[in-house]
Amino acid sequence: EPKLSEISAADFFYRNRSLAGFDNPVRATYTVIRELVENSLDAAEERNVPPKIMISLSFLRDRKTGGNLYRIIVRDNGVGLGSEEIPKAFGRVFVSSKYRLIQSRGTFGLGGTMALLYGQITTHRPFRVISARARSTITEVMMKIDIKKNEPVVLEKKNLGTANNPFTVVESYFEGDYGKARRKIVDYLRQTAIVTPYADIIFLDPDGVLYFFPRSTDEMPPRPKEALYHPKGVDLELLHRLLQRSRANTLKGFLKTNFQRVGDKTAAEVLKLARLPENLNPRKLGDEEIRALYYAIRSYDRFIAPDYTVLSPLSERLFEEGIKKELQPDFVRAVQRPPSVYGGHPFIVETAIAYGGRIRPTGEIQLYRFANRIPLLYDAASDVSYHVVKNINWSLYGIKSLEEEPIALFFHIASTKIPFKTVGKEFIANVPEVAHEVEAGFRACARELKLYLSKVRRRALIAKK
Amino acid sequence: EPKLSEISAADFFYRNRSLAGFDNPVRATYTVIRELVENSLDAAEERNVPPKIMISLSFLRDRKTGGNLYRIIVRDNGVGLGSEEIPKAFGRVFVSSKYRLIQSRGTFGLGGTMALLYGQITTHRPFRVISARARSTITEVMMKIDIKKNEPVVLEKKNLGTANNPFTVVESYFEGDYGKARRKIVDYLRQTAIVTPYADIIFLDPDGVLYFFPRSTDEMPPRPKEALYHPKGVDLELLHRLLQRSRANTLKGFLKTNFQRVGDKTAAEVLKLARLPENLNPRKLGDEEIRALYYAIRSYDRFIAPDYTVLSPLSERLFEEGIKKELQPDFVRAVQRPPSVYGGHPFIVETAIAYGGRIRPTGEIQLYRFANRIPLLYDAASDVSYHVVKNINWSLYGIKSLEEEPIALFFHIASTKIPFKTVGKEFIANVPEVAHEVEAGFRACARELKLYLSKVRRRALIAKK
Ligand SMILES: Nc1ncnc2c1ncn2[C@@H]1O[C@H](COP(=O)(O)OP(=O)(O)OP(=O)(O)O)[C@@H](O)[C@H]1O
Numbered sequence: 001e002p003k004l005s006e007i008s009a010a011d012f013f014y015r016n017r018s019l020a021g022f023d024n025p026v027r028a029t030y031t032v033i034r035e036l037v038e039n040s041l042d043a044a045e046e047r048n049v050p051p052k053i054m055i056s057l058s059f060l061r062d063r064k065t066g067g068n069l070y071r072i073i074v075r076d077n078g079v080g081l082g083s084e085e086i087p088k089a090f091g092r093v094f095v096s097s098k099y100r101l102i103q104s105r106g107t108f109g110l111g112g113t114m115a116l117l118y119g120q121i122t123t124h125r126p127f128r129v130i131s132a133r134a135r136s137t138i139t140e141v142m143m144k145i146d147i148k149k150n151e152p153v154v155l156e157k158k159n160l161g162t163a164n165n166p167f168t169v170v171e172s173y174f175e176g177d178y179g180k181a182r183r184k185i186v187d188y189l190r191q192t193a194i195v196t197p198y199a200d201i202i203f204l205d206p207d208g209v210l211y212f213f214p215r216s217t218d219e220m221p222p223r224p225k226e227a228l229y230h231p232k233g234v235d236l237e238l239l240h241r242l243l244q245r246s247r248a249n250t251l252k253g254f255l256k257t258n259f260q261r262v263g264d265k266t267a268a269e270v271l272k273l274a275r276l277p278e279n280l281n282p283r284k285l286g287d288e289e290i291r292a293l294y295y296a297i298r299s300y301d302r303f304i305a306p307d308y309t310v311l312s313p314l315s316e317r318l319f320e321e322g323i324k325k326e327l328q329p330d331f332v333r334a335v336q337r338p339p340s341v342y343g344g345h346p347f348i349v350e351t352a353i354a355y356g357g358r359i360r361p362t363g364e365i366q367l368y369r370f371a372n373r374i375p376l377l378y379d380a381a382s383d384v385s386y387h388v389v390k391n392i393n394w395s396l397y398g399i400k401s402l403e404e405e406p407i408a409l410f411f412h413i414a415s416t417k418i419p420f421k422t423v424g425k426e427f428i429a430n431v432p433e434v435a436h437e438v439e440a441g442f443r444a445c446a447r448e449l450k451l452y453l454s455k456v457r458r459r460a461l462i463a464k465k
Numbered sequence: 466e467p468k469l470s471e472i473s474a475a476d477f478f479y480r481n482r483s484l485a486g487f488d489n490p491v492r493a494t495y496t497v498i499r500e501l502v503e504n505s506l507d508a509a510e511e512r513n514v515p516p517k518i519m520i521s522l523s524f525l526r527d528r529k530t531g532g533n534l535y536r537i538i539v540r541d542n543g544v545g546l547g548s549e550e551i552p553k554a555f556g557r558v559f560v561s562s563k564y565r566l567i568q569s570r571g572t573f574g575l576g577g578t579m580a581l582l583y584g585q586i587t588t589h590r591p592f593r594v595i596s597a598r599a600r601s602t603i604t605e606v607m608m609k610i611d612i613k614k615n616e617p618v619v620l621e622k623k624n625l626g627t628a629n630n631p632f633t634v635v636e637s638y639f640e641g642d643y644g645k646a647r648r649k650i651v652d653y654l655r656q657t658a659i660v661t662p663y664a665d666i667i668f669l670d671p672d673g674v675l676y677f678f679p680r681s682t683d684e685m686p687p688r689p690k691e692a693l694y695h696p697k698g699v700d701l702e703l704l705h706r707l708l709q710r711s712r713a714n715t716l717k718g719f720l721k722t723n724f725q726r727v728g729d730k731t732a733a734e735v736l737k738l739a740r741l742p743e744n745l746n747p748r749k750l751g752d753e754e755i756r757a758l759y760y761a762i763r764s765y766d767r768f769i770a771p772d773y774t775v776l777s778p779l780s781e782r783l784f785e786e787g788i789k790k791e792l793q794p795d796f797v798r799a800v801q802r803p804p805s806v807y808g809g810h811p812f813i814v815e816t817a818i819a820y821g822g823r824i825r826p827t828g829e830i831q832l833y834r835f836a837n838r839i840p841l842l843y844d845a846a847s848d849v850s851y852h853v854v855k856n857i858n859w860s861l862y863g864i865k866s867l868e869e870e871p872i873a874l875f876f877h878i879a880s881t882k883i884p885f886k887t888v889g890k891e892f893i894a895n896v897p898e899v900a901h902e903v904e905a906g907f908r909a910c911a912r913e914l915k916l917y918l919s920k921v922r923r924r925a926l927i928a929k930k
Pocket residue numbers: 035038039040043076078079080081089090095096097098105106107108109110111112113114168469
């Protein structure tokens with residue numbers, strides 16, 4: 001009896017869809033929207049135009065079912081997809097244009113596909129994608145996913161003419177529960193607007209309510225750039241792959257062309273540490289030599305910090321502006337940490353603290369988290385930033401209790417790879433390098449808060465007398 | 466420029482290994498051990514013998530590296546694997562013998578493979594598996610994983626003779642941090658011993674400390690059985706697949722043979738609700754007819770509860786015994802809920818509350834969680850059971866504050882599919898059917914606690930006078 005069997009990636013995530021954020025119809029409603037919106041934001045930023053995103057969620061009363069049948073349509077002005085790309089992009093798990101080393105919201109190659117898969121398994125209806133690249137054919141595809149095989153099934157493909165401007169429309173039916181999900185969905189869009197002030201987002205909800213988040217600026221942030229790996233934290237598998245596909249003829253050249261900020265001197269020092277000749281052919285290294293190189297890279301402690309311009313952080317000014325606009329606090333201070341590295345990936349942490357004004361204590365820690373401009377609204381207590389916040393002694397900074405005072409904390413991380421702990425991107429893993437930056441960032445903000453609070457409290461004392 | 470690219474499942478989990486519990490070297494040390502131990506427990510239970518598991522973790526000082534190099538060896542008396550099975554089982558992600566509908570610890574088909582993959586990427590060394598099925602050839606395989614292709618790479622395969630009794634040995638090298646992980650690892654083994662009192666577990670740690678968890682009983686729990694899906698919560702994809710591969714000649718026969726506890730009368734009523742003739746060929750149903758059948762199954766409310774004997778819960782007696790042995794409380798009460806269903810999967814929730822004795826308040830909620838006899842030691846605050854516990858008004862039961870009183874809460878769920886929220890099996894998703902059973906279970910225990918506390922407090926009052 002052949003006891004071992006195998007399943008496809010789509011089948012795996014279908015059977016285990018709580019992993020991807022489809023735990024129940026309420027959560028699924030949120031996840032469907034956020035996955036499609038994040039795809040649209042990425043697509044518009046890819047062509048460096050202010051994103052224009054329209055989301056329409058309608059409730060279709062379906063008497064036959066006990067469940068709530070919805071139709072979602074998301075339209076964007078992003079780069080668009082060609083007729084061959086549409087089935088691949090949406091019909092298969094682990095297909096992505098974001099597997100390169102560049103900062104983007106998408107990272108796994110399955111979010112959009114899973115949203116459409118969820119619609120398919122709850123309604124059995126095909127989904128529709130209409131898209132065009134700039135000055136290109138408009139293609140309309142009606143399709144399904146063969147979940148067992150992890151393959152697209154195209155039911156119908158139409159050519160609808162030519163488009164001047166690129167765009168994408170995704171339409172799908174699914175079983176959800178908007179009533180219970182509404183709060184989180186609106187929070188998600190509002191927080192997205194805070195960190196993406198250059199985007200126009202329109203959401204027409206099932207109750208006919210129109211949520212309009214107009215952009216407050218035309219200024220796009222500088223585009224992130226495709227990066228090289230930073231040598232710090234690189235593992236052996238990655239080193240192996242880079243060596244295998246390197247076009248450099250020498251080991252020294254390999255180091256300089258495959259890692260960011262490794263110049264002639266650094267490469268020479270690393271190779272000296274590894275006791276490897278500089279002119280070895282990278283593709284002909286033996287296992288022992290690769291290990292020697294790896295350990296040398298591991299123990300070399302004079303690599304320069306990553307290239308700042310690769311990433312696109314919020315900036316302290318934008319973070320503070322967004323927080324002020326949203327919460328109108330008496331005090332706000334954002335701090336951007338210098339670039340750091342984990343596992344070869346550069347990252348920048350930004351933290352902010354706001355106090356007073358319209359902030360009210362809620363009996364819980366008010367922590368707003370963002371990763372590559374995505375708001376993270378679930379499982380805060382498992383997030384690395386939450387653990388850091390819990391371990392800071394806030395009384396040193398004049399805060400008796402985070403839960404009982406009018407204080408809100410903010411955290412953003414930009415990276416070529418956010419170390420998410422869940423496929424549903426709910427929270428960030430406890431990576432020590434990240435925790436270190438979050439702590440340093442919050443302490444820097446807290447020191448400013450302390451000065452502010454002591455000034456305010458001194459004035460209040462004087463006023464009393 | 467072909468902008469879409471594709472990666473293998475192994476490559477996906479390599480790039481995103483925080484998803485699978487390899488966030489950092491400390492967490493990775495824990496995950497490597499728990500994944501191999503869970504495989505061994507499953508394998509021994511498969512042949513219905515008391516598991517005998519030996520774990521040896523040794524620290525190999527490696528001067529070349531800054532990292533801590535460990536060797537792990539796990540040996541068990543489980544069913545074993547044949548020479549063709551070893552490379553498949555460990556060399557490929559999404560390969561499993563546990564994709565059937567039967568309760569087991571393993572469920573994803575990647576835990577063991579990921580543990581060995583992690584060793585490979587941190588040390589570049591091959592790993593070794595020695596195994597034999599009963600009265601079969603002993604095979605030793607030295608192998609690696611081709612991560613890009615998600616395929617095994619066998620370096621060496623040896624025939625070491627014949628074994629009377631089956632066994633498996635897994636040996637691998639990896640970079641970890643035992644010092645920081647030790648506490649959690651020992652907790653994991655100790656809690657495993659509580660819910661698996663019929664297993665012998667020996668752990669020899671890097672400091673030379675031997676942890677011995679001898680079995681306290683020879684009595685194996687009844688084996689879970691391979692189940693049929695329960696109709697409640699079945700989705701359209703599953704219905705489609707069952708219809709396609711059904712050997713029944715009529716729709717009525719299909720319902721009776723493909724779902725548990727659906728007899729003649731129930732099948733007839735469901736088909737009447739769907740307005741479908743009983744004798745339709747299941748394989749020839751059109752989309753509209755499938756949807757009609759689905760909605761009828763959805764709205765039919767008189768399905769019998771799932772078959773109890775399919776699952777293997779702890780039992781109230783064993784749960785209480787384990788808790789008494791471990792915590793020596795003054796009061797303990799476990800409650801087993803009747804079987805329930807989510808998404809077609811039967812499940813049984815068991816809850817327990819212990820009070821007093823050697824339990825001390827810790828300033829935090831003391832919640833012990835288990836799923837298919839696996840202890841869950843991380844991210845409690847995100848777990849469905851934690852949310853339920855937080856939402857109960859404990860003052861109704863005589864408890865002022867869970868954090869400040871000597872009270873401990875326990876939760877176990879047995880199912881053909883545990884709705885884990887993470888690939889690292891850290892916590893359970895917020896599935897409403899599960900939350901409902903957890904709440905009912907804890908309230909039942911709490912009512913008994915209330916009687917106990919009022920009795921004890923009354924006595925204390927009388928004693929004072
Ligand atoms: N609205 C869109 N406009 C243009 N391209 C899109 C759009 N939505 C999806 N795509 C393309 O389809 C690919 C797959 O999308 P999907 O959401 O499944 O994965 P991803 O965005 O790459 O990663 P993640 O799983 O993290 O979301 C994307 O990488 C992108 O190339």
